[in-house]
Amino acid sequence: MEKRKTFSYAKYGYLFSLPFILAYVIFHLYPTLYTMIIGFTDLKGLGKTSFKFLSDPFLNFKAILTSELFRTALKNTVTIWIINFIPQIIFALLFTAWFTSPRCKLRGQGFFKVVFYMPNIMTAATIAVLFQALFSYPTSPANDLLMKLGLIQAPFNFQVDKLSAKLVVAFIQFWMWYGYTMIILISGVLGINPEIFEAAEIDGCSGAQTFFKITLPCLRTIILYVLITALIGGLTMYDIPRLYLNGGPDNATLTTNVFIYNQAFSGSYLYNRAAAASMIMFILIGISSVFVFRMYREKDLKKTDRRRRHLAAKKEAVNE
Amino acid sequence: MSDSIRRVKRVSRPFIVLMYVVCIFFAILSLLPFVIMVINSTRSTYQVQQHALSFLPSKYLLSNLKILTSKDTFHPIRGFVNSLIISSGTTICAVYFSTLTAYALVAYQWKLRNAFFSLVLAVMMIPTQVTSIGFYQMMYRVHMTNNFLPLILPAIASPSMVFFMRQYMIPSLPLEIVESARVDGCHEFRTFNQIVIPMVKPAMATQGIFCFVASWNQLFLPQILLTKKKLYTMPIMVSLLKGDIYKTEYGAVYLGLALTVLPLFIVYFLLSKYIIAGVALGGVKG
Numbered sequence: 001m002e003k004r005k006t007f008s009y010a011k012y013g014y015l016f017s018l019p020f021i022l023a024y025v026i027f028h029l030y031p032t033l034y035t036m037i038i039g040f041t042d043l044k045g046l047g048k049t050s051f052k053f054l055s056d057p058f059l060n061f062k063a064i065l066t067s068e069l070f071r072t073a074l075k076n077t078v079t080i081w082i083i084n085f086i087p088q089i090i091f092a093l094l095f096t097a098w099f100t101s102p103r104c105k106l107r108g109q110g111f112f113k114v115v116f117y118m119p120n121i122m123t124a125a126t127i128a129v130l131f132q133a134l135f136s137y138p139t140s141p142a143n144d145l146l147m148k149l150g151l152i153q154a155p156f157n158f159q160v161d162k163l164s165a166k167l168v169v170a171f172i173q174f175w176m177w178y179g180y181t182m183i184i185l186i187s188g189v190l191g192i193n194p195e196i197f198e199a200a201e202i203d204g205c206s207g208a209q210t211f212f213k214i215t216l217p218c219l220r221t222i223i224l225y226v227l228i229t230a231l232i233g234g235l236t237m238y239d240i241p242r243l244y245l246n247g248g249p250d251n252a253t254l255t256t257n258v259f260i261y262n263q264a265f266s267g268s269y270l271y272n273r274a275a276a277a278s279m280i281m282f283i284l285i286g287i288s289s290v291f292v293f294r295m296y297r298e299k300d301l302k303k304t305d306r307r308r309r310h311l312a313a314k315k316e317a318v319n320e
Numbered sequence: 321m322s323d324s325i326r327r328v329k330r331v332s333r334p335f336i337v338l339m340y341v342v343c344i345f346f347a348i349l350s351l352l353p354f355v356i357m358v359i360n361s362t363r364s365t366y367q368v369q370q371h372a373l374s375f376l377p378s379k380y381l382l383s384n385l386k387i388l389t390s391k392d393t394f395h396p397i398r399g400f401v402n403s404l405i406i407s408s409g410t411t412i413c414a415v416y417f418s419t420l421t422a423y424a425l426v427a428y429q430w431k432l433r434n435a436f437f438s439l440v441l442a443v444m445m446i447p448t449q450v451t452s453i454g455f456y457q458m459m460y461r462v463h464m465t466n467n468f469l470p471l472i473l474p475a476i477a478s479p480s481m482v483f484f485m486r487q488y489m490i491p492s493l494p495l496e497i498v499e500s501a502r503v504d505g506c507h508e509f510r511t512f513n514q515i516v517i518p519m520v521k522p523a524m525a526t527q528g529i530f531c532f533v534a535s536w537n538q539l540f541l542p543q544i545l546l547t548k549k550k551l552y553t554m555p556i557m558v559s560l561l562k563g564d565i566y567k568t569e570y571g572a573v574y575l576g577l578a579l580t581v582l583p584l585f586i587v588y589f590l591l592s593k594y595i596i597a598g599v600a601l602g603g604v605k606g
Contacts, residue, residue: 012508013428017436020421023476027455028443034454049461091346098339103331106339114592115347117599118354121588123537125555126580129562130357133573141356144373175349180599187600207331228445236447239539243559257449257540264453265544275453282450289445 038275046269060276070277072251073259076166080241080255081234083170084177089226092181097211099182100189102197113186116179124176128243131172135159162252165245169253172240177233181226188222189215224296228289235285256281354581361575368570380571387572394566396579398550399557402468403536406553409472410535415528417476419520422485423512427498437486444479449540456544466548471541481527484602488523526598529591533584554580 039060043051054060064070095116098104106112119127135142137157146152158164192215200210238257241247247254247262256277264274331339355375360368363378388394424430425437448455459470493516501511517524539555546552552560561576588595 009428009508010430013424013430013433016424016428016512017421019417020477020482021436023417023474024443024479027470027474028446028448028451028477031454031458032446032451034458035451036454038453038457043457047460049457095343095346098343101331104336104339106336106343108343112343112347113596115350117592117596118588119350121533121595122354122581122584123555123558125537125539125558126577127353129558129573130353130577132562133570133577134353134356139369139372141360141373144371148373179350183596183599184602190600232445232447236449238449239537239555242539243562260453261540261544264456271453271457278450278453282446285447285450 035275035278038272039279041272043271043275044269044273048269048271051272060272061280064273064277064280069251069254070256070259073254073256076241076251076253077235077237077255077257080166080170080173080237080253081231083167084173085230085234088174088178088181088230089223091178092185092226093216095178095182096185096189097207097215099186100215101207101211103207113179113183117183118179119176120180122176124239125243127172127176128240131168132159132244135168159245160249162249165249165252169241169244172244173234173237177230181230184226185219185222188219192218220296224293227292231288231292232285235281235288354585357574357578360571361578363571363574365568365570365572368574381575384569384571384575387569388566388576391566393549393560393563394557394576395552396557396576399552399554399580400583402551403554406468406471406542407532407535409468410475411528411532413472414475414478414481414531415524418478418481418527419485419517419524420512421482422489423516425482425486426489426493427495427516440479440482444483448474452541452544455541459545465545466551467545468551470545471535471538475531475535478531481531484527485520485523489520493519526594526601529587529595530598530602533587536584 038051040057041051041053043049056062095112098106099109099113134140135158137143137159138155140155142158143152143155147155156164158168196214196218197210200214205213236257237255238261241253241255242258242261245253247258260274260277260281263270263277356373359374359377360372361384362381363374364380364383367374367378367380389396421440425433455470456465459465459467464470497515497519498511501515502508506515537555538553539559542553543556543559546556558577558580561573566573566576
């Protein structure tokens, strides 16, 4: 009886997931395959949809990989991502340590969390244009502030200098995402078994020791999650560099996605080149995610054993 | 005795001061750009040029609004309505169908269930922007550019939301209730709509907020697909503020920027508690 019941309802499992499957095939899988195919063709020119396969199928890929501009874009993307991610994770961890430590008991935590997270929810396009106004030349709020504080004597042109343009883009990314990362990490800490912290407390661990020896190792998977999502977000960065300075000055803030957009939707509408570049990015993102994941796993395996024994010993000590 | 031990373990006073200083510094850093934006949107271009940084609002809000709308490019209300249609449509599609798919994964035993779930996990990480060229070409072929549907319908397949809803349902959806509805002769689809949905509403609301905001903020795909000015969304409107027309109208540009994020400000300050809790939940589940 029971068996027949489950059997007869199985069709609803298929039926209810059908809309998802259909939408996925039509709007996600098909465009992905189509992008891949376009990468091997001669499809270019505004409004064109017909194409022929190239006699040298990898011509577009070769052109992209040898293109100076694409390499610059890739280098910029990685540089900007690293400059933004390192301070982001450091400050997120610092605030996590402060906000979750029972020794600090900071007041107004709720307020700080709400304020730190706020930039993340605002339209990136708006923020990019806002920062363009904030850092414009010669009069701008940033220049005004820095001059009032006596840090600079004359207004500085942030948008012509290549390094400062990159730094501002990285800063915007940092500014938009550190609050998000912090909240994820805090929720991770709150998910750790409080007994472990109690044990550390009784053993006389200092705040720093607790953080580095207990909190951080327990946060491994969450940090991995943050790292991978940030990596994917960083490698597909578009809104900020595009609207802040449109890739300039002198391609200093040109990211790969801005490059792809420019190839496909301006100039000579090189859809095939853009598709090839997209696929290269697709593969790069895949490889780097797997790489991060692997690296983490291997380290984890080595350490878990040691940690387990260590924690078991600690718990025993507490029980005694 | 225990009291004295506790006191020893508390952080020292200068350190607490340092913590507050750092926190307040970052709070100012987060707020300052928005404060400047709002204040400068009430100041005239001349005032902004003289002193770009000021904390005193002026009285040019209306004249800025007049300048902003007089150029016939920036239409905040039109942008707002377009964004609202797209974001609402996306949110409804994503939340409803993700819940339905998650329900299929939780409530029924079917042969390909585990395979399907693995597939959802696998495609969760694929960034959609990378496949936009094929998407554009496909939509161009079927004459669906300058249409909101290609921006709304793909949301029916939102793998990360399916994943989230599944994780939420497993512990919190009592299948006995579904069973008893069945005994009472309730059709499966009706059971889902009238019994399951009310029970998972909190999770749907959380996911809905994020989906709405993400869709509202999206620039890449709308910019590719919508070329008619009438259909421009808020983020596309923002990119117009960069154009030459507003090059010297600083006050008006700040006002335009403020208008584009005004709805988000309202949503955030009404729902910040739930939003923060939602972010935290996403992290734990992920």
